[in-house]
Structures are given as C-alpha cells and as structure tokens.
Amino acid sequence: MSQRWALVSLHLTVLLFGGAGLFGRWLTVSPWMMVFGRTLFAALALALCLRWLRRPPGPRLDWRWAAQAGGCLALHWVTFFQAIQVGGVAAGLLGFAAFPACVVVLDSLRQRCWPSAQSLGMVALVSLGLVLVTPLDAGGSAVRLGVLWGALSALLFAVLVLLNRQAAGHDPLRTAGWQNTAAALWLLPMAWPELPGLSHHDWLGLALLGVVFTALAHALFLLSLRRLSAQRVAVVTALEPVYGMLFAWLLFADVPSGQMLLGGAVIMLATTWASWRDGEAG
Numbered sequence: 001m002s003q004r005w006a007l008v009s010l011h012l013t014v015l016l017f018g019g020a021g022l023f024g025r026w027l028t029v030s031p032w033m034m035v036f037g038r039t040l041f042a043a044l045a046l047a048l049c050l051r052w053l054r055r056p057p058g059p060r061l062d063w064r065w066a067a068q069a070g071g072c073l074a075l076h077w078v079t080f081f082q083a084i085q086v087g088g089v090a091a092g093l094l095g096f097a098a099f100p101a102c103v104v105v106l107d108s109l110r111q112r113c114w115p116s117a118q119s120l121g122m123v124a125l126v127s128l129g130l131v132l133v134t135p136l137d138a139g140g141s142a143v144r145l146g147v148l149w150g151a152l153s154a155l156l157f158a159v160l161v162l163l164n165r166q167a168a169g170h171d172p173l174r175t176a177g178w179q180n181t182a183a184a185l186w187l188l189p190m191a192w193p194e195l196p197g198l199s200h201h202d203w204l205g206l207a208l209l210g211v212v213f214t215a216l217a218h219a220l221f222l223l224s225l226r227r228l229s230a231q232r233v234a235v236v237t238a239l240e241p242v243y244g245m246l247f248a249w250l251l252f253a254d255v256p257s258g259q260m261l262l263g264g265a266v267i268m269l270a271t272t273w274a275s276w277r278d279g280e281a282g
Contacts, residue, residue: 006227009220010236016217018243020209021093024084025252027205029194031081034206035074036191039183041210042218046177049219055171061178069163070182076156077183079149087146089248090256093241094133094264095150100271101126102158110162125270132263143260172222180214241268 027034083092101123108115115123134140134147167175198206241264248254256264 003227006224007236010224010228011239013217013221013224014236014240015243016213016220018093018240019247020213020217021080021084021089021244022247022251023205023209023213024081024092025089025248025254027202029198029202029206030191031078031085032187032190033194033198034081034209035077036184036187037203037206038077038210038214039070039074039180039187041207042214043177043180043184043210045211045215046173046180046218049215050171050173050177053173055174059170061167061170061175065163065166066178066182067186069160069167069179070184071186072156072160072163073179074183074186076153076160078187079156080153083146083149083153086149087143088256089252089254090241090245090260090264091133091143091146092150092153093244094260094267095130095147096154096157097241097264097267097271098126098130098151099154099157099161102155103161106155106158106162122270126267129263129265129267129270132266133260134263173219176215176218 023034024031029037080092080096083095087095104115104119104123108119114120130147130151134144164175245254245256245264
C-alpha cells in the first residue's frame with residue numbers, strides 16, 4: 001500500500017469511528033444492547049477476516065487478560081453510547097476526546113512517577129477544554145451529563161490502552177477479535193431481555209455498526225499504521241470529533257454551541273500537539 005492510499009485508509013477509519021457515535025441517535029435500543037450487537041457482529045467479521053487471510057495462530061492469549069480487556073471494552077462503549085443518548089453527539093465525542101490525558105494520568109500512577117512537563121501541560125489544557133465544553137447553566141444539564149459520561153468512557157478506554165500493551169506481541173486483528181468476543185459474552189445477560197423485541201431495522205443497524213464501523217475500521221487502521229508516521233496518525237485521528245459532529249449536523253441538525261466548539265478545539269489541539277511531540281521523540 002502506498003502512502004497516499006494509507007492516508008486515505010486512515011481518513012476513512014477516522015470517518016467510520018467518528019460516525020459510529022451516530023448510531024446512538026439512530027437506534028432506539030439501550031446502550032447495553034447496542035454494544036452487544038456491535039461486538040457480536042465485529043467478532044464474527046474479524047473471525048471471517050482472519051480465516052480468509054489464513055493468519056497463523058501465533059502465541060496463545062491469556063483468557064484472563066481477554067476477559068479483563070473485553071469487559072473494559074464493553075464498559076467503554078456502553079458509557080460512550082450513554083453519553084451520546086443523554087447529551088448528544090458533540091458532548092459524547094468531546095468528552096471522550098480527553099482519553100490521551102487519562103492515559104498520561106493512569107500511566108504515571110502505574111509507574112509511580114511524575115509525568116513530563118509536556119504531558120502535564122496537555123492534561124491542563126484538556127481539563128480547560130472540558131470546562132469550556134460543559135455548560136454551567138441549569139438548561140445545560142443534559143449536555144453536562146453527556147460530557148461526564150464521555151469522560152468516563154475516555155477513562156475506561158485509557159485503561160484498555162494500558163491493558164493492550166500486555167498483548168503487544170500478538171496479532172492485532174486476532175486480539176481485537178478476542179476482545180470483541182469477550183465483550184459480547186459479558187453483555188449477553190444485560191442484552192438478553194431486549195433480543196425478542198428487536199426489529200429488522202435494529203438488526204440491520206447493529207450489523208452495520210459491527211461489521212463496517214468496527215471490524216472494517218479496525219482493519220483499515222492497522223493497514224494505515226504500516227505506512228504512516230506517528231505524527232501524521234495523531235493529526236488525522238484528532239479529526240474524529242470533527243467528522244462526528246459534522247455528520248450529526250448534516251443528519252440530525254445537532255449544532256454545538258460556540259462555547260462547546262471552543263472547548264473542543266482546545267482539547268483537540270492539546271492532544272494533537274502532545275502526540276506529535278511524542279512521535280518526534282520516538
């Protein structure tokens with residue numbers, strides 16, 4: 001794959017990840033059911049992809065790690081869709097955009113050391129952005145709750161990032177398949193009561209979310225990483241909330257306020273700058 005097509009793949013990946021949040025507005029099922037369907041169809045699609053590629057089995061994954069990572073993935077996506085349903089697409093995406101700052105804080109706690117001045121600056125700017133994004137007036141309670149759910153989703157995703165470091169030597173597609181399988185198993189008891197009431201429209205939406213917006217997006221992301229620098233990936237990935245909010249504006253007339261846009265710009269600039277500097281240092 002050339003660099004040009006790798007860049008196209010990366011933009012398509014970010015477009016799909018940003019658009020996944022729209023299913024929280026489109027589907028009327030609960031977040032538990034939504035994530036169960038997403039992980040179920042993603043696991044099936046990734047299994048078929050691995051079979052088609054004829055990948056060798058590789059080292060065996062620890063089932064305890066898969067259970068932990070799958071549970072964390074499930075809770076991350078449940079809280080993310082809860083943020084979308086409660087506060088809107090913009091609130092959920094911008095709250096989740098704080099995850100790089102959560103990684104810095106958790107990694108520092110794990111290593112029992114102070115983060116660098118650059119990382120502290122990024123955490124401070126992300127915190128400022130979250131304050132700007134969150135309305136303080138009484139009429140903004142739904143958006144405020146959505147941002148909080150999004151921030152909790154960011155924290156859970158940061159835990160998942162740290163857990164995934166333990167599987168660095170494994171095939172990423174296979175790892176993602178096991179994570180989605182474990183997540184679906186964790187969520188089955190919560191989703192089971194809703195299964196009989198699902199319509200054909202619901203099943204179609206869940207299949208689309210799992211196969212295209214999850215499995216395909218993950219595969220395209222891995223392909224693009226082979227050809228692009230960390231700096232380029234960081235800059236393009238920061239566009240995920242932009243793509244998501246643009247889709248929400250076009251499809252649902254969900255227009256964020258000027259204050260929310262300003263806070264989102266601060267968050268995205270801070271995380272992009274920090275990722276760019278990390279890529280240069282590496």
